[in-house]
Amino acid sequence: MKCETAREHFSELVEGSIDQTLKFAIESHLGACPGCTQEFESFGQTWSVLEALPSFEPPPYLRHRVMDAVFTQPEQTRASRSIWDRLREGFFAPSTMGRRLAWSGAALAAALVVGAGALTMHIPGGTVATGVVPIPGQVSRVGLAAVDVTPQWQGNDWALAISGPSELIGVRVFPAEEGWNPASLASSSPVSELRLATGMDFRNSTVLKPHLSPVESGVSVAVLQFHSGGMSRHIAVFLPERPRSIAQAVAQGVSVRPLEEALLQISRDYQVAIVADTGFSATVTVRGGASAEKTLESIAQQARMEYQSLGGGAFRLTKI
Amino acid sequence: MNEHEARLIERCKLRDAAAYNELYSLYERKMYNFALRMSGNPDDAEDIVQETFIRVFNAIQNFRGEANFSTWVFRIANNVFLDMRKKAKAHPQTSLQDALELEESEVTRQIEDPSPQPQDVAQQAELNRIMQRAINSLPDYQKTMVILYHTQNKSYEEIAEIMNLPIGTVKSRLNRARIALKSKLQPIRELFEQ
Known part of the structure; x- marks a missing residue:
């Protein structure tokens, strides 16, 4: 066998996918050819280095950058645009929104509430759920979670909402079939x-x-608090089922406070996250402060005005 | 393509932003690593990822499920890379940082192992850098094959489909690419032997 022929099959030899007859012939050649033996050793080492190449974490901002680019393309590049596309663009326009909600996950974030209450909005063309999420500052309390999700959302998926020190960072849905528990x-x-x-x-x-x-209990909200480097983070996890009762939620270890009480204590800014089951999503910023007296209705009113100013229709906001 | 992914794709065809966001989650890391290895540069990698997902979003209506979705996405990513290369060749730009690095015979700057590097892993990190430089010097078609096979765990069949080449061609070219890499690494062979 010629050296050149043997070397053409180095990859198969390393992989073990080589025909046995050919393997025997090449190994015989290697036994008699120090040059090819050295080449093969070197080839194997190269392979090992290739296999050991590390994987890299994408930068955390990349998702937002890509999603912004995807959903703010010029119209002519879009294959089709539904009314929800247009609404979404309206809401996500920086000129109309004080800040964007950093959605890294799904539209099903709606019902997340940490440190405040949950609302549900009904707008023409779809049911919209809202959540109220604190924006700045550290999490001072854990377990101050209202238990609620939009009853219109059917399914068995989990939604994981991640709240950072200054904004809601993202929400991700974990499909039930992936075996999350x-x-x-x-x-x-x-x-x-x-x-x-x-x-x-x-x-x-x-x-x-x-x-x-x-999962079996039917309680829909759970809260984790992480503490790292002197800073706290919290995570709320909820299920798309309404809890059977507040008492049951409390019994399960979730601390729940009355909706109105939570909202009246608003001392920070909040974002009202509006997410529809159609994929539409937007946020409304509600400014808080030491003297701010916000109620469910005042937040609803602000959200309604902002929504209507952006071209949306009337909607009804109800307490759950 | 599993059932969940198939459902996500169908939702994406209806312009469901949540579904697209989730689909992005499934592919972000793969795409970023593919793009980073191909371009050798995080800035370019981010551009490639962005353009890839834009094209995926705009073309997903045309995805009929005849090919594996992953294959389809990688094919788009590879095309994005090739398009960017073509554009870069037509309008070459040299940054000051690149020029400085070239003076020091450093072709790549950003791809470094981000993990802590005590003495015992420093050598592996150095090998990784050298290997990335060697990969960067391969012709594009060989580079794509090497990256798909060794860092994305793609089979010969999948690579053949992504690159629209016969499987025999993929195998023979990959073998030649590995031999080429071996030759490029020869000067630092002592590092391997330690």
Whole structure:
């Protein structure tokens, strides 16, 4: 066998996918040819280095950058645009929104509430759920979660909402068929997702209050608080089912406060996240402050005005 | 393509932003790493990822499920890379930083192992850098094959489909690419032997 022929089959030899007869012939050649033997050793080492190349984390801002680019393309490049596309663009326009909600996940974020109450909006063409999420500052309380989701959202998926120090960072839906359960969410996913989203390493964080409710219980909200480097982060996990009762939620370890009481204590800015089951999403910023007295209705009114100023129709806002 | 992904794709065809966001999650890391290895530059990698997802979004209506979705996405990403290369060749730009690095015989700057580098892993990190430089010097078609096979765990069949080449061609060209890499690494062979 010629050296050139033997070397043409180095890859197959390393992979073990080579025909046995050919393998025998090449190995015989290697036994008699020091040059090819050395070449093959070197080839194997090269292969090992290739296999050991590390994988890199995408930068945390990349998702937002890409999603912005995708959904703000010039019209002629879009294959088709629904009314929801147009509404979404309207809401996401920087000139009309004080700040964008950093959605890194799904539109099903709607019902997340941490530190405040939950609302549901009905607008023409679809049902919209809202959540109220604190924007700046650290999380001072854990378990201050209203238990609610939009009853119109049917399904078995989990939604994981991640809240950062200054804004809602993102929401991600974990499909039921992927086998997520409370334990796996608590032990790994929120931590890695937080690390991805914030660029901070939470692997050494302490899970202070792992209030996770079993899926079977029907309790829809669970809150985790992480503590790392003197800063706290919280995560709320909820299920698309309404809890049977507040008492049941409390019994499961989720601390719940009355909606109105939570909202009246608004001392920070909040974002009202509006997400429809059609994929439409937007946010409305509600300014808080030491003397701010916000009520459910005042927030609703502001959201309604902003929504209508952006071309949306009337909607009804109801307490759950 | 699993059932969940198929459902996501169908929702994306209806312009469901949430579904697209989720689909992005499934492919972000793969696309970023592919783009980073291909371009050797995080800035370009981000551009490639962005353009890839724009094209995927705009063309997903045309995805009929005849090919594996992953294959389809990688094919788009590879085309984006090739288009950018073509554009860059037509309008070459040299940054000051690139020029400085070239003076020091450093072809790549950004791809470095981000993990802590104590003494015992420093050598591996150095090998990774050298290997990335060697990969960058390959012709584009060889580079694509090497990256798809060794960093994206794509089979010969998938690579053949992504690159629209016969499988035998993929195998023989990949073998030649590995031999070429081996030759490029020869000068630092002592590092391997330690």
